Every structure is written in C-alpha cells, then in structure tokens.
Amino acid sequence: MRKSILHKLQEISGSKYVLTAPEDLVCYGYDAQHVEYCPEAIVRAGSAEEVCAILRLANEEGLHVTPRGAGTGLSGGSVPAAGGLVLDLGRMNRIIEIDQSNLLATVEPGVITADLASAVEAVGLMYPPDPGSIKVSTLGGNVAENAGGLRAIKYGVTADYIKAIEGATPTGEFFKAGAVTMKSVAGYDLVHLLCGSEGTLAVFTKLTFKLLPLPKARRSMVGLFPQLTQAAETVSAIISAGIMPATLEIMDNVTIRTVEEFKKIGLPIDAGAMLLLEVDGASAQVVEEADKAARIMTSHNASEVQIASTHEERDKVWEARRSALAALARVRPTAILEDATVPRNQLADMVSEINRIANKYSLTIGTFGHAGDGNLHPTILTDQRDKEEMARVEKAIDEIFNAALQLGGTVSGEHGIGFAKSRYLACEVGPGALGMMRTIKSALDPKGILNPGKIFTDQTT
C-alpha cells in the first residue's frame, strides 16, 4: 500500500491502530472457513467519524475495504478477497443503552454477542439470536451476515431483532436507517436490506435491537431413533402438532459416535439419530408441550425418550449438542461446515440425499443441525492437504447444494454467500433477482470498493 495512503490512515485513526507488519497481515487474512487472502494493511477504527473518513479516503484512492468483526464467519465475508484494507471494528465495543421500558438495546458493532445476551439477561430480558460462535462473534458481524442460531425455529434470526442501523455508506456518507418504534413504514426498509448484506453495502457504527422478556420456564428432552430419516420425519410431526419448540436439533449416527468417543457421556452409539428438543414459556404450558412432544416421538418410532427433570440432566442433554462440532473437528484436520437449508417438511429427503452423496464420494460427513428450521450442518471431515480428496469434497458440496435447491431450499441458511458460495447464488435466485442485487450494489458503491469479491462471482458491475 502506498505510503501516502498509510499516512492518511494514521492521521484518521492514530498510528497505533494502523497495522502493516507481515505478522498482522497474515492474521487478518482468514476467518473460520479455510481459504485465506492477505490484506495490505489493517485499520482499527474507533468511531463513526473515523469509519466515514476511511471510506471517503478509500473512494478517492480506489482502495478496497473489507469490514471485519471477530472473523468467525463461515463463508469468507470478512476475508479481504481482493487485498486492500481490513477495517477492524472490534474497538467499537460499547453497549450504549439497554432501554427496559421500550425493550431495546443500542450497541456499537464490536460488542460480542454473548456480552449483550448476558447484559440483558441480568435485567430479566432476552436477546434471542444465538449463533454457534456467540462467545466470540460481534453483533456487527451478526447483522452483516444475518446470523441465525439454535433458537431460530421459535425466535427467528438476527433480522427479526435489528431495528435501527447507523453507519457509513461505501462512499463515506453517514446515515441513520430504521426506527426504534414498534412500527415504521417510512420509506424503503433499508435496515433489512443492510442486514445480511455481508459488508458489501455499508459499514455499521451503531445498532439498535429489539429484546424480549426472558421466558419463565424451560424443559429439555432427547429422543433416540433407529434411523435418521425417522427422526427427520418426527420433526415435521412435532411442528404440525402445533408445538413450537425453542430449539429442535438433530444429530446423526456419525456425530453421535464421534461425540461419545470424545466426551464419554453415555450416548447410544448404535442409535441412527437423536432429536434434542427444548420448549420454553409459562410453566404449565412447558410441561404440557414437553409431554405432547414426547408422545409424538414415541409414536414415530423413537426407541427411547428422556425428559430432563433437573438442571444437571438438562445440561447433559445440551452438552452432547454443544460438543458436536468440537468432536467432529477432532476426527480429521479439516472440517468444512455447510449450511444447506430446506423447507422443514423436506428435511427427511435432504438427510437421505446427504447420506447418498457421502457414499458416492466416499467421504465422511457428519450431519447435525437445526432440524426444527430445516437448517442442517453437513460437516465434511477431510484434510485440506489431500488434493485428490479435496476434489471429491468440492464435487460433493456442489451436489449437496443442488439437492437443497431441488427440494426448494437455499444454499445458505445462516452463513452467508461470501466468496465460498457465490457460484451457487445465480442458480438459486435467478437472473432477475441477481440483476436487482447488482444494481443496488453498483448504485451504492459505484467504485466497488466495499468488500469486493463477495456475493457476486465477479466485481465488474
């Protein structure tokens, strides 16, 4: 990067917050997927004014800028695919206000998701989105990727909670979008255009979220099934019976065996699949719904159903699920976590497809995920250094996405397109919608400086 640009960046944010050492460049070149690109510099902005000034400078100089939170994304959203500058927002990490009378929280983008969740819980409120990396990920990153989580089935995703956004446009103008009122139809819904825009349309500097009262009671249970497809069919049965669990997760046999090997918590290694379910709400309703769900599991061939009655038993139920990725990641050096998502009633077919694809390409694929919302996490266990196997992995991923689309699903439930999935986007959304997306992008970012190389397969627009 040119010295003159670096000097200007140092003037904006202070030289302490402009990093150019090769060691730093290497460390800002990755996120939680496996492809890396090195930036030319990193700037750690401390205020909205700095963010605007940096983007104005980038426009003048034609400098590529990739905004970044904690770098825990799974589609390459914060990886500087075209080099240039990484704009680290981690320093902007203040919880500005928790407004109990309006059930709102206002934060800077670098606040860690779990920190907000525990701060609002301390006053009897709940911030429901709970992505897997909740202890590390930032809210700015969550909004940019429209992160989901375990509780999405009942409580929805980040987009269902974001109310207002302040930030900078790609050309460096400051903007305020959205409203903190319950209702607002003032102009285009920019908040929901920006939520999930993967850092290609704006950089956020302040976020306001809706909160909920903390549920009074919760009850967890686990059901064991001889076959994965039976478990998947049970998911639809539970939903059609009018039960809305807070969480409804599935684990296949590969995952169960791996977790048991790693944790030794007494999981049945011969079970074809496990469903883990939690209901929450008022005490009486929770008991009733749990019993009803247990009956449905039994009538759908569950070989065993256990309802957790104590805190310890509840923790044990969820320990298995929490360990799923951990356990799978230990089997082979590289774990590729996908998030193909289908309509809930297609879950059983999707599961069978994944099994078929794993056999076809002789790969080990552990499947677990948010069964309740049709969002599976087929996790391919491989070794990045093995070129031949990686070629088979690529083909298998292609087929998994094709299968999801055939079943009316989407190529990304909660991880985003990034650069990892841009080649599938056109197949899903079609030329009309893709054209609209490109038009929006080029209208807001005429020079294409903000997070180039993401979502779209080329950046010529």
Added chain:
Amino acid sequence: MLNELDRLTFNCIKCGYCKAACPVYKEIGEEAASPRGRVRLIRGVYAGDVSLSQRYRKLIELCISCRACTAECPSGVSPNQAVLNARHHLAIECGIPLIKRLIFRRAMTARRMFPASAKLLGFLQRAIILQSRYSPARLILPILGLPFDKAIPYFQLKTFRDRMPEVIPTTNRKYRVAYFVGCGANLIYPEIGEAVVNLLTYFGVEVVIPRKQMCCGTPVFTSGDFEGATHLARQNLKVLSNLDVDAIITACGSCGTTIKHEWHDLLGIEVPSELTSKVYDITEFLTDCLAVSLSAHIPKAKTITYHDPCHLVRGMGVQNQPRKLLSSLADTRYVELASADTCCGGGGAYSIYHPDMSRKIGARKVDNVLKTEADLVATGCPVCILQLREMFSIARILRQVEHTAVVLNRALKEKSQN
C-alpha cells in the same frame, strides 16, 4: 522441530472460540495477539510465510500460558503447547540470552547454588530495604523497565527446606507422602510449606521432603529452554522415583502440572504412570484421600473467596476440592468469585517481562474480588499470591491473600487452641 510445529497446529479449524478465553487478546484486541493468531503464525513458520522476526518473537512471548485457549478448543489443538514449542524453536534458532542461560543452566541446576544465590539476594534486599515503597533503591526498577511500585518479595535468609528435617513423622500413620516443595514455598513463602506439613501430619500423614529436589522446570521451559528444563526434570525424576511413598504432594499448580503432564507431554521424557498418578495437589489429597472437613473458625476473615490458579484448575483439574474445604470452615461465608478461573496476570516471570499487560489483566481480577466483598482471597499458587498482593497494594485496597493451605492451617490452629 518444524515437524512438531506442524503437528501442533494443523488441526486448527480457525473457529476462533479460543479468542473468547484469552486474557491477553482481551486487552490488545489485535488478531495476531489471540491464540488463533499465534497458532496461525506458528503454522506460518512451518509453512514458510512467517519469519522469525522481532514482531513474531514479541507476539509469541506475549502469551501468558494460562491454558484457557486449550480448554476452549473444539478441535483438540493446544495453542498453549504450540506457543511453548515455538519458544523452544526460537531458542534453538536465535539462542537464549546470556543471563537466562546462566540462571537456567548454571544457577538452577546446581543444587546448592540456587538457594544460596536466593539467600544472597534476600540479604541484599534487606540491606537496601527494597521492599519499602519509598526505598531509594527502587530507582533501579524503572531502569530495568519495571514499574517503580513493583512488588518485590523478600527471599528467605533460611529456605523452608533448610528449616525442615527430611522426614516428619506422625502418630497413627495412615499414609506416607513426599512433599515437592517448589521454589515459591521454599524461597519466598515458607508459611505455605509449614501449613502443608502441619495439615498432613495432623491428619496422620508422614511427610518426606526429599533433600535433592530442585525446581520443577516451569520457568525454564516457559522461556523456551527445553534442554535446561529436561535436565531439571531428570534430576527430580531420579529423586521422586526412588521413594517409598503413597503420594507426591504439591501446593503449586504449576509444579503439579509439570510433573504430572509437562515432563512427558512437552519435554518428551518417559515418566512412569505410577509416578504421575501419585501426584496430588494438597487440597485434592485432603479431600479425595483423607476426606477432611474443617469446621473451625479463621480469625479476621468473615467472607472468603477463591481464585483458581490457571495450572491448578486447567493443568491438574483441581477445582471443587479447595472450594469444598473452604466452605466447610465455620463462622465463615464462602462466596464464589466471578470468572474465578480467569488468569490473574501473574504468570510466573511474566509480570517482570510484561509488567503493563500483567497489571491490566490483574486489574480485572481485582474488580471481580471487590464485587464479592470478601476480605480474604484464597488461592493455590505462590505466583498468584504475589500478583494479587501486588495488585491490591497498588490499588491501595486492604485484602488478605493467602494460600488455601495457609488458611486451613490457621483454622486448624484455632481449632486446637479451643
């Protein structure tokens, strides 16, 4: 060596979960100062895209070895172990500074010279009244890059082991154990040693304090000198292997972890499993083997809390035992400390090499202690005691900080007096 760096880092899936646990990253906020960043850099040294630069060395040295990242890692990588090996690699490629070489290879490996030089230091400290906050001798500290108000513990003029016989018998002997004293209790805080011996003999345990024991090697391998540490480990191993004892007791999480795990896992020494399975922390032995419960009153402490030393909780897995013992004390309320198992910033010699970082991490611990309103903080490691006392002293806050064994021993004395 490079193959070892490869083996220790190739399973990292870069999920970043370790970042939430790292106390150093929390203060700096730069990716390269996180465990995931360090693992990537070490991997880069193996892969050839990172060089052994000053910046690399600084980032590798910034790790405080609290092992929190290792406990958090889903894919079984130990960033902590990778960093220690990277330091070893740096020591091989770039050498070890002369002063460290003299201390690690000469002073510490000579059985008599190390305590003797500590005694000499203790004498000098008293001669120049270094411990006083206003001593003019303190002017030397800023020259050495240390804060003027750095707490300097007095080295003992007579070490704990010199004061004690080799065998301390007991009546109604239930067990016979060896006590591995460690440098902290031997040279600086002899009251820990006295408490351990008192407690054990009171409950019917004969204590052997092997004469020829040395430093366990933690400060040596932490600096990357695996060869120096291996020498110490082998000497100690010889001493500990030939004892007719039921258990080996430590009262320092780092000594215990090093004997139990690091001699083998890090230094690659063959340590018989009969030996490692005999290593117990004092609180672990009192609860798990002797089923001790103390209902006695401790003077001047109404509310008590406990700070987990990193190597005791994550290295030796000792977590409930000290809590159980402390809660059993009569007339004393035990309160749990928030983030009790987060590092206090002590980290052995870390507070000397990185005084600013050490104090930033320590300040968070002080805040959490203040929230408990406890007037006594118990812990299980001499370095944590040193660090916490310094942190309270510079914050001008009056709080007692004691080793768990010292607290229990005080309660015991009180009990026998009544």
